[in-house]
Amino acid sequence: MARTGFPDDLYGDLVSSGPGGAAAKRLGLPVPPRLRRYAPGQEFLTGPAVVLRAGAAPVADDVAVWLAAAGAHVLADLDAAGDERLGAVVVDATAARRVEDLGRLRELLAPAFRRTARNGRVLLLGAVPAEAGEGPGGVEARAVQQGLDGLVRSLAKEARGGTTVNLLRVAEGAGGALRSPVEFLCSARAAFVSGQPLLVGPAPAVPAAAPGRERRVAVVTGAARGIGAAIAEVLAREGAHVVCADVAAAGEQLARVANRVRGSALTLDVTAADAPRVLAEHLRRRFGGADVVVHNAGITRDRSFVNLDAEAWDSVLGVNLAAPLRLTEGLLGTDGALAPGARFVCLSSINGLAGAKGQANYAASKAGLVGFVQALAGPLAQRGMAVNAVAPGFIETPMTAAMPPVPREVGRRASSLQQGGLPVDVAEAVAWLASPGAGGIDGQVLRVCGQHLTGA
Ligand SMILES: NC(=O)c1ccc[n+]([C@@H]2O[C@H](COP(=O)([O-])OP(=O)(O)OC[C@H]3O[C@@H](n4cnc5c(N)ncnc54)[C@H](O)[C@@H]3O)[C@@H](O)[C@H]2O)c1
Incomplete structure (x- = not known):
């Protein structure tokens, strides 16, 4: 593997060096970011995390607890970041149902998005559109939740420096099954996953391992x-x-x-x-x-x-x-x-x-x-x-x-x-x-x- 982290990619190697990078920028050529991948003992995130609440935000508290348990320093709000760049921005938008909610989401997310660190993680949590669209006001709710998809895909294209942006659609009853997807998508293990929606449903009960079976x-x-x-x-x-x-x-x-x-x-x-x-x-x-x-x-x-x-x-x-x-x-x-x-x-x-x-x-x-x-x-x-x-x-x-x-x-x-x-x-x-x-x-x-x- 090449020292720079761009194996078999001569161009990536060249422009990841100081002079090569400067020349590429001047010529308007792509300068691929150096991705931060999993390494044993590394910090979970590249900076502190903030969990934003777009409306009722029913899963935000759990997410903050899970991120902290995974090793993140979770800030009370964006102001607490001071000058520090953010390692992760998670937004609970699962309760967004009206077009105005998307406007409020923009107000909430834009200042945080601007402040993500290199190799930062932006994760939106939405509802499953079909579930959000049940009952009165259903059409608008479904449209709004589907709107998150376009938002996430666009932000993933705008993100810089190896930052990824993804969407988890949280099904009713998903509960604790959301924990592992949040951890994975915020971690360095997901360095090459971006602009992705993924649906999280309730997890089936984990069957007990057979006696004497130590390793999977x-x-x-x-x-x-x-x-x-x-x-x-x-x-x-x-x-x-x-x-x-x-x-x-x-x-x-x-x-x-x-x-x-x-x-x-x-x-x-x-x-x-x-x-x-x-x-x-x-x-x-x-x-x-x-x-x-x-x-x-x-x-x-x-x-x-x-x-x-x-x-x-x-x-x-x-x-x-x-x-x-x-x-x-x-x-x-x-x-x-x-x-x-x-x-x-x-x-x-x-x-x-x-x-x-x-x-x-x-x-x-x-x-x-x-x-x-x-x-x-x-x-x-x-x-x-x-x-x-x-x-x-x-x-x-x-x-x-x-x-x-x-x-x-x-x-x-x-x-x-x-x-x-x-x-x-x-x-x-x-x-x-x-x-x-x-x-x-x-x-x-x-x-x-x-x-x-x-x-x-
Ligand atoms: N490399 C990519 O960019 C890429 C992109 C998308 C999907 N994939 C998929 O990922 C998988 C792995 O791809 P890769 O790039 O490592 O391929 P690779 O050619 O480097 O390795 C494929 C392996 O499959 C084995 N294999 C082939 N036929 C077999 C058979 N009949 N029985 C048992 N083993 C057999 C080969 O011996 C080889 O070890 C493939 O399914 C590929 O289609 C690869």
Whole structure:
């Protein structure tokens, strides 16, 4: 990794130095901010936090307590900040129902937004528009809550210096399930998540771990390199035993990753006819079931739609979509293959949300995963399990290093954070969705893309 924190990004490296940065500014070229990522023992925030109340603000008090418990210095109000820049600004707008409420929100937020520190966090808390829109005055209430979406996406584009802006829509009865999403989005773990709405619902009761089971067990497909290897590392850091799965041809790399994370390696081609049975039996026999399943293995075979032959189509749909479906079915159908409360996380892509030239096969597979997650969430919730997807944007991996230079440079600059993300950014989001605290998030797609223009 480069010393400056812009690995494989020569331009980012150049302009992050004093003279390079000054020259880029003079020429009106982008100067990507250096993002603050998670490091053990670091401060939770880059400055004090303030929790603003837009109206009745029913969750503000809890949020202030949670932020303080996570290590934030929570100020009584904005005036208490003195000259200090703010590490986090959280606004409880869950009670906003009238157009005038948005005006009051602007008055409240603008002075605080102006004073965010580098790598600061701005988090708006809203209601779920459909819930706010029930009863008399419902249409206006729903419109106002939807308005928060445009506000957040715009502020994320205006934010400077690595500051992120996100929206949590708090469903009725979400209660304590809001805590973990607030902590995650305010933390350095969410450095590449911005301009995102996410819905938080009530968390299902967490089933008791089986007696004698000390560590959670996670399986990650495609773990030999890139994003999969980073996911294995972060899950291990968070205390899980990670079963790292990949094809036989990746054997040496796979063994290295498994050793590094003190997990275990499993040779598995996810498209093999017996893969569902092999995986389910492995997890049942060796571990008494998996707590976390990450469908990460993915491939591209890019070419224009008319030039896509059956091989290029079938291989991409086979690895990226059919395999997660079949593996999940096999795991759900095998008693003991999954631990109570298991979490699934799928790797989608912003190109699946927006479409991409030359990637009709890939985009179909990645959009298919979104449908998969949405369809599976309800039935899984009845079994106390959850499933979500992460949609990475431009991430610096061997996959994107293989792109031609011009599209690669355009791709990495076309986000509000003006740089490619790192595999660890995706891994942090996956590990958070897989964590016990994230129980209020289900059937959703979390973009990890620095608010990329694609599919925004
Ligand atoms: N890199 C990005 O910018 C980006 C953006 C959006 C989404 N994604 C998605 O994230 C995931 C990981 O991407 P990456 O960039 O790390 O890719 P990568 O090519 O670096 O790694 C993919 C891994 O999957 C493994 N794999 C491929 N086919 C397999 C099979 N049949 N069975 C088991 N393992 C198999 C490969 O051996 C490899 O280790 C993919 O699903 C990809 O589509 C990546």
